[in-house]
Amino acid sequence: xxxxxxxxxxxxxxxxxxxxxxxxxxGESFGLLGPVGAGKTTALHLLAGLLAPDSGExxxxxxxxxTRPATRRHIGIATQALTLYEDLTAEQNARFFGxxxxxxxxxxxxxxxxxxxxxxxxxxxxxxxxxxxxGMARRLNLACALVHNPPVLLLDEPMAGIDAxxxxxxxxxxxxxxxHGRTIIYASHEFGDAEALCDRVALLAEGRIIALDxxxxxxxxxxxxxxxxxEFASPPVDMPADMPGDVExxxxxxxxxxxxxxxxxxxxxxxxxxxxxxxxxxxxxxFQSLTGRGQGG
Amino acid sequence: xxxxxxILAGKDFALLWRDRPALFWxxxxxxxxxxxxxxxxxxxxxxxxxxxxxxxxxxxxxARMLDExxxxxxxxxxxxxAGEAAVRAGRAAALVVLRPGGAVELRGDLARRxxxxxxxxxxxxxxxAKPAITAIAGxxxxxxxxxxxxxxxxxxxxxxxxxxxxxxxxxREAQAGLFVRLRAAPIxxxxxxxxxxxxxxxxxxxxxxxxxxxxxALGAMRPGEMLAPAMAIAAAASxxxxxxxxxxxxGDGEMKxxxxxxxxxLVLALFGGAILPPAMLPEWMQSIGQASPVRxxxxxxxxxLGSGQGxxxxxxxSAMLAATGAIAFALGWALFLRRAR
Numbered sequence: 191x192x193x194x195x196x197x198x199x200x201x202x203x204x205x206x207x208x209x210x211x212x213x214x215x216x217g218e219s220f221g222l223l224g225p226v227g228a229g230k231t232t233a234l235h236l237l238a239g240l241l242a243p244d245s246g247e248x249x250x251x252x253x254x255x256x257t258r259p260a261t262r263r264h265i266g267i268a269t270q271a272l273t274l275y276e277d278l279t280a281e282q283n284a285r286f287f288g289x290x291x292x293x294x295x296x297x298x299x300x301x302x303x304x305x306x307x308x309x310x311x312x313x314x315x316x317x318x319x320x321x322x323x324x325g326m327a328r329r330l331n332l333a334c335a336l337v338h339n340p341p342v343l344l345l346d347e348p349m350a351g352i353d354a355x356x357x358x359x360x361x362x363x364x365x366x367x368x369x370h371g372r373t374i375i376y377a378s379h380e381f382g383d384a385e386a387l388c389d390r391v392a393l394l395a396e397g398r399i400i401a402l403d404x405x406x407x408x409x410x411x412x413x414x415x416x417x418x419x420x421e422f423a424s425p426p427v428d429m430p431a432d433m434p435g436d437v438e439x440x441x442x443x444x445x446x447x448x449x450x451x452x453x454x455x456x457x458x459x460x461x462x463x464x465x466x467x468x469x470x471x472x473x474x475x476x477f478q479s480l481t482g483r484g485q486g487g
Numbered sequence: 488x489x490x491x492x493x494i495l496a497g498k499d500f501a502l503l504w505r506d507r508p509a510l511f512w513x514x515x516x517x518x519x520x521x522x523x524x525x526x527x528x529x530x531x532x533x534x535x536x537x538x539x540x541x542x543x544x545x546x547x548x549x550a551r552m553l554d555e556x557x558x559x560x561x562x563x564x565x566x567x568x569a570g571e572a573a574v575r576a577g578r579a580a581a582l583v584v585l586r587p588g589g590a591v592e593l594r595g596d597l598a599r600r601x602x603x604x605x606x607x608x609x610x611x612x613x614x615x616a617k618p619a620i621t622a623i624a625g626x627x628x629x630x631x632x633x634x635x636x637x638x639x640x641x642x643x644x645x646x647x648x649x650x651x652x653x654x655x656x657x658x659r660e661a662q663a664g665l666f667v668r669l670r671a672a673p674i675x676x677x678x679x680x681x682x683x684x685x686x687x688x689x690x691x692x693x694x695x696x697x698x699x700x701x702x703x704a705l706g707a708m709r710p711g712e713m714l715a716p717a718m719a720i721a722a723a724a725s726x727x728x729x730x731x732x733x734x735x736x737x738g739d740g741e742m743k744x745x746x747x748x749x750x751x752x753l754v755l756a757l758f759g760g761a762i763l764p765p766a767m768l769p770e771w772m773q774s775i776g777q778a779s780p781v782r783x784x785x786x787x788x789x790x791x792l793g794s795g796q797g798x799x800x801x802x803x804x805s806a807m808l809a810a811t812g813a814i815a816f817a818l819g820w821a822l823f824l825r826r827a828r
Contacts, residue, residue, distance in 0.1 A: 238671045239670075239671065240670050240671055259673035260673065262671060263673045265671070267671045269671075271664035273663065273665050273668035275498070275502060275665070277502050277505040278498070278505075282498075286494070287672070289494045290491065290669070290673070290674060291673060292673070318505075
């Protein structure tokens with residue numbers, strides 16, 4: 191569905207993307223993840239045809255070069271900034287963007303209604319966007335990207351600045367779109383939602399892909415051990431010397447790929463646990479392991 | 488392209504409808520200027536005497552008769568040019584030239600036809616043959632009715648208000664990142680600006696027509712052939728749509744564009760005679776004002792709508808307006824592209 195080959199983009203002396211290549215299959219959810227400044231938005235803008243690459247090629251749905259208007263018809267984009275007309279209603283916004291993609295008449299009515307209902311704004315279609323909360327506006331931003339029913343959806347930080355309820359609603363929307371065969375490229379510096387949504391992810395750092403695989407394989411390959419936090423019923427007095435990690439008061443923290451073995455041993459020695467928390471490795475740990483630093487850069 | 492421009496312009500009208508300051512400056516303020524300013528200066532009664540310039544070239548007897556005619560205020564003209572200039576400046580309704588041998592020529596401002604016809608009848612009553620009236624092209628510089636000047640000023644303010652309001656709206660969209668979103672749609676970059684320019688042009692057109700109707704109701708409009716008003720209105724709207732685009736690119740963000748758009752427009756209005764009539768401005772300001780599109784717009788609109796002059800008379804200011812609009816649009820487009828890079 192999407193082929194990206196050897197993309198290079200610089201802004202003056204600043205290299206934003208260096209030799210970016212990947213394929214995305216039809217119906218796949220693909221994550222472009224990395225810290226702020228890694229090149230995600232530049233990559234998305236190249237895919238959307240908002241920028242032209244210095245070199246390299248992009249093909250979307252068999253159509254070349256997204257800077258061509260005909261290719262852009264295949265793409266829906268929900269930008270990181272809320273690109274909505276605040277003094278128009280939700281419906282006016284959806285209809286306006288639909289018209290720009292060549293939809294009109296009954297089809298436009300149908301598509302606009304569907305998109306607004308889909309994001310849960312059907313009953314508020316007549317309200318001015320100015321009165322919307324951040325989460326509602328974010329959902330409308332998605333509706334406007336979907337109104338022309340594009341096969342490819344580009345999402346740039348789609349969860350930015352929204353509450354937990356809107357986040358859950360949007361995640362549900364994305365899962366629904368994915369289930370119905372929509373190809374999604376999801377760019378974010380927050381890895382948690384991408385882990386839940388994306389089939390494969392590309393981790394970006396300083397304009398280059400440092401890892402590309404399924405979430406499971408990346409975590410298995412680079413995620414490292416789980417972090418375990420154990421609260422004892424009382425501070426342990428005779429902690430075995432071969433136990434990993436540090437004990438501080440009644441709290442024991444350690445990293446292990448097999449924490450159950452240690453916990454079983456202590457339990458057999460009669461130690462009582464008040465609580466045990468296991469933080470399994472995720473994409474954050476993968477990124478940390480590959481770059482030696484966190485998402486913050 | 489036309490479809491995209493129409494969609495974008497439609498969106499801009501929907502936005503204009505909800506933008507109260509823009510509505511005020513584009514549609515309400517110009518009407519206030521036309522009505523209130525006209526009413527302020529229109530309370531004085533019409534002159535009881537018809538002011539006439541008389542050029543005596545050898546018929547002193549008739550000249551004296553003219554002096555004594557009831558309802559006439561005759562003033563001696565030094566020569567034909569001075570007499571015609573007085574008519575153009577509104578100080579006289581007509582120039583009467585008394586030729587040697589008894590021939591009488593009557594050159595009048597047809598916009599004051601009532602006064603000129605009265606004069607013609609009086610001249611015929613002096614024993615001369617009823618003279619034909621030679622029209623003196625009305626000077627756009629002088630008002631014939633108080634509302635004529637104020638309606639022309641209102642039209643200038645309509646153009647200024649629309650240009651400044653749409654420039655602000657364009658800056659607001661750019662600041663909100665909406666241009667990025669629009670560029671992701673399958674339309675050309677130029678369409679985005681053409682859509683805004685088309686909306687501005689149509690808003691100018693609508694308000695000028697509204698003011699023309701208002702002017703007609705106030706007795707200030709005497710359009711002649713339809714081509715002249717059509718030319719003047721279209722050219723004035725084009726000029727200010729171009730200036731709108733240029734001023735929208737003269738700053739980053741809404742506040743800077745507001746300052747540059749209104750700043751430029753107010754300077755053009757001041758020198759162009761939309762704040763004070765040109766006759767009240769010092770000579771140096773009048774000279775500079777000759778280069779103001781506001782002045783050209785007022786000249787063209789007043790000539791076409793107020794004086795009923797033909798298309799040839801409004802062709803020059805209309806051409807200057809259209810050319811200025813095209814140049815401003817091209818400059819604005821170049822600046823827009825430079826920013827986009």
